[in-house]
Amino acid sequence: MENNLLYRVKEQYDNLKLRDYLKHYENLSSRMIKSAGIQKRIKVNGKVEKLNYIVKLGDEISFNITKEESQNIMPEPMELDIVFEDMDLIVVNKSPNMVVHPTKSHPYGTLANGLMYHFKETNQNCIVRLVSRLDMDTSGLIMIGKNQHAHMVLSRDMQENKVVKEYLAIIHGNLENKSGTIDLPIGRRTEDSIKREVLEEGQRSITHYEVLESYPKGDLVRLRLETGRTHQIRVHLSHLGHPIFGDVLYGEEEKELIDRQALHAYRLEILHPKTREKLELQCDLPEDMKNLIENYLK
Template sequence: MKSFTTYKVTKEHEGLTLEEYLKTILQYSGRKIQKLTRQKGIFLNGKKVFLQRKIKSQDVLRVLIAQDMNYGVEPEDGRVEILYEDEYMLVVNKPAYQLVHPTGQTTKGTLANYLAHHLQQQGIITTIRPIHRLDRETSGCVIFAKDDRSQFILEQQLKDRTLKRVYWALVKGIIHPSSATIDVPIGFHPTMANRRAVREKGDPAITRYRTLQNFSETSLIELQLDTGRTHQIRVHLAHIGYPLIGDGMYGIRTSWLSRQALHASSVSFNHLKSQQPITVQAPLPPDLIRAIDFCCSEKKS
């Protein structure tokens, strides 16, 4: 049986075309509207309707709810730490060394596989939709949408910077200035396909940072991304001369930390229904707490 979501048009939206209402007020993507039209999944006051029809106050709109038939990945039993969940989305705390989603030859053991199993146990069938990704060695907050409309809205929040991502990092050196904005483009590395580099004709990339604490030879900093380029934080920090501790590709490896010292500490967004601001935090994992303690002890000695 088909399921529908029902909306009642308010006076403030009277005069909009149905297409304008779907796109700007209900935030359905153009692709989704086309799909709904093909599926005959849009009804106004119980009747099929043209998208250019102007709507009136108290009109009742019914929109087909797409039913996902699978998860897009193979469900696999594994630990998932959920930091936040509602009917539209989840925020999950990713441990270091785990991939967000299957890629290349890796099809199992990812956060998406474990999350699919978690939802399966609740009787929920929905495609696993990560809104952003973290490198394998990076820990912390990852956002997943539960349906394609929620995915579109969250991606729009990410695009207009309503959705904010904050990271903590340990870097080599006493960073100066103590806070600044790094605004240099990033593109593919000229000789190494798996790397990125600062390139004059690369994609715009903006990272903001501020110092949280200085140690004898390292700094603990907080970073916020305005864009989401591959390896953005790592490339930008290396570019300004304060490479990420533990980063074997752009930074420096160290004996006292076995992975890159980068943690997605929080995400902030507007609730998809109420529009109330929400901030979700992921606690620092034990290895980074130990790394910070090590830096503190070095400063004291």
């Protein structure tokens, strides 16, 4: 089944080569345009045209973004919590303690393995194009573009801060201010260090927060990232003296309470990569974080 981008040439864009029109006015990548041209996936007024075709006012351009693709990831049956899916995009609520993409130490059992199985079972010719990622121990919403165009547009939106990402965290102690902004630079002392810190010479990092519930032993906090540094929320909260429960790297191991950091990517606000319609997606707090609140914080 074809998945087409449809464009109509306006007066100010006519007399351009097809490749230049698609690149400069529809913001498609040169690589994507070249590949589609070679594979004859671009039509003008219903007829396949070469990339040096001169576009005219009123021309209808159809760009088929469906193509044969393969990826060296083993499909594995697993239960996926799919929050949204259409021809261009799939958003999944990742379980805690799950690696997103296969690595040497985790070749199987990853979210990507489950997605490949899902695509295979539903006869979708897709590969796993991750737009966003989460640490193994962080649960919540992850975006996957189902074609080259969706991945390109969503990645660009992320870079241009057009994607709203909100998290829920359970932290030690009670924040002095119930809402605010943490604007502190984050960096690494050495290139080979996994751990990040608030460092004067680091990259500017901005986290907005609001305390949703205060308990005697901690707070449930909603956080929104304005910048997307590695471990940003964990570093900022730890620096304020309120590390996330179960955060081994920036706090302490607390397996008797929760076996991972109590951090959950619960909400996304995005523009659909093709229609540009606003999508607001969210998922519930996972059971292990609910249990931490019920059994320990209250």
